[in-house]
Amino acid sequence: MNPFLDITLRSLAVYGFMILGLRIFGKNQLSQLNAGDIILLLLISNAVQNAMVGQDTSLQGGLVAALVLFLTNFGLKKLIFKNSKIKDLIEAEPIILVKDGILDKNALNKSEITIDELEESVREHGVENISEVKLAILEVDGNISIVSFDKNNQTNFTRHKKKKNIRRKL
Structure with a gap:
């Protein structure tokens, strides 16, 4: 050959x-x-x-x-x-981990993500606790995207990448 x-x-x-x-x-x-x-x-x-x-x-x-x-x-x-x-x-589908401040424990278990890891990701996005998260999604690439409410009830989107924290308002 x-x-x-x-x-x-x-x-x-x-x-x-x-x-x-x-x-x-x-x-x-x-x-x-x-x-x-x-x-x-x-x-x-x-x-x-x-x-x-x-x-x-x-x-x-x-x-x-x-x-x-x-x-x-x-x-x-x-x-x-x-x-x-x-x-x-x-490719797998994105998985919704939190919606309107409510944690989906089945999604966490399926994704093999602990609550501590999710809380860490939420904090890395500048959000204090899960109840302030409008939407948390485990993306196809393995990153967790967070959409949150701020004090003025505006929606904020952040996507945490390694060594970069990109933040923009929707």
Whole structure:
């Protein structure tokens, strides 16, 4: 078999496995990385490197593997955009955790988010307690978006990203 075709097939298999793994282990893992998660990511990347390139440790082999991953990711994003069935298969739906100050414990359990984690996220958005939250949503990317009421009963939306706190009024 052609070595570049071998690398291409191996890279596609690893990419598919990683998509499946992220789908199985949940979206809340994406944005809430701790030290153990970072170590796991580094170890996984090291473990799958040989699975993708096999014995070919040349520059060309690495570039082919990287190109296949970029193209596959680009193609998958295009497919997700155009086909809702594929999107539903690969991406989970956003989950409403709080609505009008009322906590949905079933949604928290399904998302494997503790009340302490949700309260921390609410505070990170500048809201004192859950009763002041109009809407809290666990987004597809693993972040929690918060829509709250301020003292003048205006709606405020914030979305917490790692190391950034974007705040805007609706």
